[in-house]
Amino acid sequence: MDKARNRLRAALVSVGDELLSGRTVDTNGAWLGRELARLGVPVARRYTVGDAAAEIQEAVAGAAACAELVIVTGGLGPTPDDVTRDAVAALTARPLREDAEVLARIQELFRERGGSGMAAPNRRVAQVPDGATKLANERGTAPGLAMEHGASVVVLLPGVPREMRGIFRGPLTALLEARFEGRLRPVHVRLLHTTGIPESRLAEEVARCLPDGTGPVDMAFLPDLRGVDLRLSASDMTGEEADRRFEAIEKALQGVLEPWRYDAPGGDLAEAVSTALRASQATLAVAESCTGGLIGKRLTDLPGASDVFPGGVIAYSNDVKVRVLGVAGDVLAAEGAVAGPVAARMAREAARRCGAEAGIGVTGVAGPGGGSAVKPVGTVWYAAFLRGRVATRAAWFAGDREAIREQAAQAALFLLLRLLDGRETPDP
């Protein structure tokens, strides 16, 4: 508690039965986490409670005991299950009074919208706890409310994301900058993206390279099906110092990360591949069997994809591999569809038929059926073609159908990226 008080921290309270029942995913918490970190007030804890006054009061009291800034979202609307305003007014012993200014604004809003004017329940929204600061809501009726409670500031915001965000970015940020002047500690962050190396092995190798740890820099491993991100973060220092420390850590890890690393501002390897294609003035065509369109989908998720991606063929069946891509029927008959020569031919033919400099071919057993003793579920052959030369690889990926497909797409994109930047050698 005392230790917590030394550092400026925030605690969040999300209010709503629909959040507990899972009907709504709480995106406000994550958004506020990011914005508050940027502002310099890390979130220490988050509570999610239902539309019940006692639950809200218990959470707000707990939050105020561990953080100087408490932000409550949701439950400020006009319906009977909106009880946040009353609950917090009671907790902080502030009588509610109808605010003439807020009421006038709501009435005006309803007049502008036409129709039968303001429905009676909306009057509740104009209630303001005694001594609270109103935070103007340009996008809705309920204003935000900020009030002192013990040593903390308690802020109430609407649960509707766009209203909440508007108030946060506008009047609330100004209020926090004034209230916590000189104490905001912005967090500096750098992400290092890897793919193809399991989290546990990466952690082990990183620990080996940094036997003395990372000093004031925090390091976290963020794994998903596509790879592991290494997140470096630091506060209590200038941006220049953070950059200097991040670079020292990157340098220490260079050898370990090099075979697995890619750079992409948005985090997606497809973005790194698109950037590398632009840099080498190449376009890319895909031939996808087990990934079934996933690679094309990812490349075209990015705006401006047409610069580098003309398209390709989804060759899910052998028949389409032969008819549309021109893979030789006798190769398929001799080797089966999941084989190196098939993947190589797919990559080469995709490029040729779509008039592209580069090509990707992927063929594998995504399961759950279709596996055999020789080619079990998870067996994938993939190839990257670039200006006449092709690199072919095999892998065995663990996991279910989704995991295998995601890893296959990622491996094929990464092979092409490394072919483009000269880190990977084509087949002899």
Add this chain to the structure above:
Amino acid sequence: MDKARNRLRAALVSVGDELLSGRTVDTNGAWLGRELARLGVPVARRYTVGDAAAEIQEAVAGAAACAELVIVTGGLGPTPDDVTRDAVAALTARPLREDAEVLARIQELFRERGGSGMAAPNRRVAQVPDGATKLANERGTAPGLAMEHGASVVVLLPGVPREMRGIFRGPLTALLEARFEGRLRPVHVRLLHTTGIPESRLAEEVARCLPDGTGPVDMAFLPDLRGVDLRLSASDMTGEEADRRFEAIEKALQGVLEPWRYDAPGGDLAEAVSTALRASQATLAVAESCTGGLIGKRLTDLPGASDVFPGGVIAYSNDVKVRVLGVAGDVLAAEGAVAGPVAARMAREAARRCGAEAGIGVTGVAGPGGGSAVKPVGTVWYAAFLRGRVATRAAWFAGDREAIREQAAQAALFLLLRLLDGRETPDP
């Protein structure tokens, strides 16, 4: 507290610095909220805390004080910031012991994957608190762990959603059914899937058809980019009674829902289309421009896709539309790429070239660039081909690039579904 004890309730603890900092949105909480409601244990409260033992212990203690079931997700991995297992073992005064069975399974997993075998940090994952029940994890290394703590059961699950879900659906559900036998108050749920009608209009029409409401049945509208699900739910009654009430509501809504409705056990329209294709012994080929592989990806997300989906062409550029699909260059020149005849020709040629009975063609302006006064961002032409006949439609979709692509894929799949079941008429 006493009141809380009367009803069986759950409290959730989500662990992870990345959840507080907003790097990751916590989808586990919402998922568990839905699944637990279905099982008959409503969630009363959720805590989100960082990777710190004291925080985890405080939250677990608070959760156990208000709920008989506590589920903790996250922090069971091999890296040093995974501290959940140790924190809860200390809180419940259960010494940790290396479990030979878990260790053997992890070692076997790593052997199967090949490479240099298990990295040392993974050994931590084999630590089991004394007397805890292990919950097998088919999709990863860390097993779930369940242990009694006071009057509550505390369950630890991995934070990786797919691992968490697998354990929940399998061994954990069995454990909860045994532990809380006779006290579960299952919620009966029926989902009615719609696509193409906005939530506000659907809500209005539904209200008109059910002027007296839905009695003891709860109704919720669940919108996402692909459509709106209508969720009917009821508890405190038998499954038979719930079914009877759901059917009465469905019957009342039949006329309103018919133009927009599809059935799919997994909720995905691609599943409904695959089922309809199987029923009419047809296969489907796609020609995707603005969706860039998204439709193929969705069709092949489903196991057994090869029965109905041979593949198709990602014709993102005009050049590929001409070279690979054989769309006439003069049609493109006269009409532009986003036009009815182009979509129709794409659907027809995809089917012909891939030897399929059915075809889908989609071409549109997904943005953010590429719009014009005549064809603004969001303009999409799409067509469905079936056994010689084609239906062509245009739409203007609102939203960002992702929203437009998702709606375009959905509209094209829905058009084919309705062509297959005779609800839609081909072009004259």
